[in-house]
Amino acid sequence: MICPKCKATLADGSLYCIHCGASIQIVPDYNPEIEDSLQMALCKINIDKLTTKQTEKKNNDKPLQFKIKRIVFVIVAISLIIFISFLYYGYTNTYSYLKFKTYEALQDKNYDNALMYLEKAMSKYPDDYELNYVLADLYNKVGESDKAVSIYVEMIEKDSSDLNVYKKLVSIYEKQERYEELRALLYQAEDENIKKYFASYYVYSPEFSIPEGAYEEELALKLMEQNQNSIYYTLDGSKPTTDSSKYETPIFLKEGITVVKAIAVNEKGFESGEVSATYKIEVENTPENISITIIPDSGTYDEAQNIMLNIPGEYQVYYTTDGTIPTKESKKYTGLIPMPLGSSQFKFAVFNEELRAGDVQVRDYFLTIIANYSEISAMDKVKSDLVSIAYLADLEGNVPGAVFQYIYENRGAFVNQERTYYMIEEYCKSTEEMVLSTNKYFAVDVITGESFYAQYDNQGNILLNPIIN
Numbered sequence: 301m302i303c304p305k306c307k308a309t310l311a312d313g314s315l316y317c318i319h320c321g322a323s324i325q326i327v328p329d330y331n332p333e334i335e336d337s338l339q340m341a342l343c344k345i346n347i348d349k350l351t352t353k354q355t356e357k358k359n360n361d362k363p364l365q366f367k368i369k370r371i372v373f374v375i376v377a378i379s380l381i382i383f384i385s386f387l388y389y390g391y392t393n394t395y396s397y398l399k400f401k402t403y404e405a406l407q408d409k410n411y412d413n414a415l416m417y418l419e420k421a422m423s424k425y426p427d428d429y430e431l432n433y434v435l436a437d438l439y440n441k442v443g444e445s446d447k448a449v450s451i452y453v454e455m456i457e458k459d460s461s462d463l464n465v466y467k468k469l470v471s472i473y474e475k476q477e478r479y480e481e482l483r484a485l486l487y488q489a490e491d492e493n494i495k496k497y498f499a500s501y502y503v504y505s506p507e508f509s510i511p512e513g514a515y516e517e518e519l520a521l522k523l524m525e526q527n528q529n530s531i532y533y534t535l536d537g538s539k540p541t542t543d544s545s546k547y548e549t550p551i552f553l554k555e556g557i558t559v560v561k562a563i564a565v566n567e568k569g570f571e572s573g574e575v576s577a578t579y580k581i582e583v584e585n586t587p588e589n590i591s592i593t594i595i596p597d598s599g600t601y602d603e604a605q606n607i608m609l610n611i612p613g614e615y616q617v618y619y620t621t622d623g624t625i626p627t628k629e630s631k632k633y634t635g636l637i638p639m640p641l642g643s644s645q646f647k648f649a650v651f652n653e654e655l656r657a658g659d660v661q662v663r664d665y666f667l668t669i670i671a672n673y674s675e676i677s678a679m680d681k682v683k684s685d686l687v688s689i690a691y692l693a694d695l696e697g698n699v700p701g702a703v704f705q706y707i708y709e710n711r712g713a714f715v716n717q718e719r720t721y722y723m724i725e726e727y728c729k730s731t732e733e734m735v736l737s738t739n740k741y742f743a744v745d746v747i748t749g750e751s752f753y754a755q756y757d758n759q760g761n762i763l764l765n766p767i768i769n
Contacts, residue, residue: 303317399431401417406434411441419435429455440472452465453469460489460490466485466489466494470486470501479568479570482501482570486501487502500568502527503527504572505525505573505574506524506547506563508521508522508523508575510522512577512578514579514580514581516583518583519553519579520551520552522550523547529566529567530546530564530565531546531562531564532544532563532565533562533563534560534561534562535551535558535559540574549623552625553579555582560578563575590650591650592610592615593609594607594609594646595607595609596665597663598663598665600665601639601667601668602669604639604712604721604746605639605667605715606639606714607638608637609648615650615651616650617649617650618648618651619647619648619649620646621645625660626647626649626660627649633648634760635762636756639667639713641667641710641712641713642668644664644665645662646664647660648662648663669713669746670746671747672746672748673745673746673747678722678746679708682742683695683697685751689768692706703730704730706726706729706738707727707729710722710723711724713746716743720745720746721743721746721752723743724744726740741755741762743762743764753767
């Protein structure tokens with residue numbers, strides 16, 4: 301053997317060189333068969349190892365793939381949920397969805413849910429007119445009327461012609477007796493349709509029939525209000541209220557200074573603005589207080605009575621039966637006055653050429669009579685007889701060849717030669733609905749039904765002539 305390092309000759313089987321100390325590797329003699337067998341065995345071992353490693357690797361790869369797939373699935377699922385949620389959130393906040401859910405809740409009378417959807421919608425669409433209207437109405441239904449009022453007021457500021465909004469707001473104001481706000485609301489309205497609809501709510505300040513100022517005669521002052529509402533007034537300059545005198549008949553202003561203040565109040569309790577007028581009356585040469593004799597006295601009667609007056613020759617008497625103070629525009633006494641059936645009140649006033657010459661005298665009567673003919677049948681009898689002589693065209697009072705018609709009213713009952721008659725007065729009614737007395741009178745016997753023309757003579761007595769001879 302030769303040392304591979306120092307090249308010294310060594311004994312066979314030596315394991316190291318005694319000369320240099322290098323280890324000796326014993327290499328067997330080369331045998332091709334053995335070498336091939338060894339190579340095949342090693343190759344098989346390597347193949348087995350490789351197969352085992354591949355199998356192990358494949359087995360180790362399966363859980364990893366599963367984990368990756370599961371992670372991907374979770375990510376996709378979460379993304380899908382987020383996307384769907386985003387879509388749902390977006391849809392549930394759309395105008396159409398919120399409006400639909402609102403009306404659905406209202407239909408089910410689920411006002412809490414309706415209010416929730418509406419408030420959510422209003423936060424996104426605050427200027428939507430329809431939503432504002434529905435929200436205000438809902439607030440009113442659930443008792444939050446102050447919120448409803450605020451919305452209605454804002455809506456009117458944007459559109460002052462919406463009658464429905466006015467109706468809603470007026471209803472709330474009335475229910476809560478917020479009359480000052482209601483009055484301000486309606487008086488600020490400019491739309492004619494709204495004014496027309498709420499016409500009964502308007503109260504206008506009273507008007508005076510005579511302008512304020514200085515006068516030399518006593519006055520009968522009339523107060524008027526455009527909608528015929530009640531009027532309350534004072535004559536001492538104090539503030540008028542509903543506890544003040546209520547105007548019913550003309551106010552008689554005597555000599556001196558009178559401050560008249562008045563307001564109008566409608567049936568809803570709404571008051572007008574206050575008006576005031578001052579009258580200074582200085583009557584020169586005031587005539588003495590003239591008294592007249594009136595027959596009969598006030599009382600209750602069961603037989604017809606003739607009302608008669610005894611008047612000094614230079615004076616005239618004017619009278620009324622409607623409770624007003626007589627003026628020279630009132631009906632003038634010219635003779636016997638039939639006493640009306642039932643309850644009546646006469647007011648008489650004496651006048652000289654210019655001035656009233658005395659206090660107003662009043663008589664109250666109540667009359668019942670025994671009669672075969674009623675007042676209505678007596679008027680029908682007159683019309684029937686006038687048709688028979690062609691004075692009238694028909695019982696409606698139409699006149700032959702004319703466009704106007706006559707109407708007839710009973711003035712009362714009177715006595716003539718111990719017989720009792722109804723006094724019927726004739727009026728002309730024009731196509732313009734004007735009604736004026738023709739100063740013609742007819743009489744009907746309350747027992748027999750006979751009809752007569754009735755005329756006053758110079759002494760104020762009544763002369764009777766049959767309609768049908």
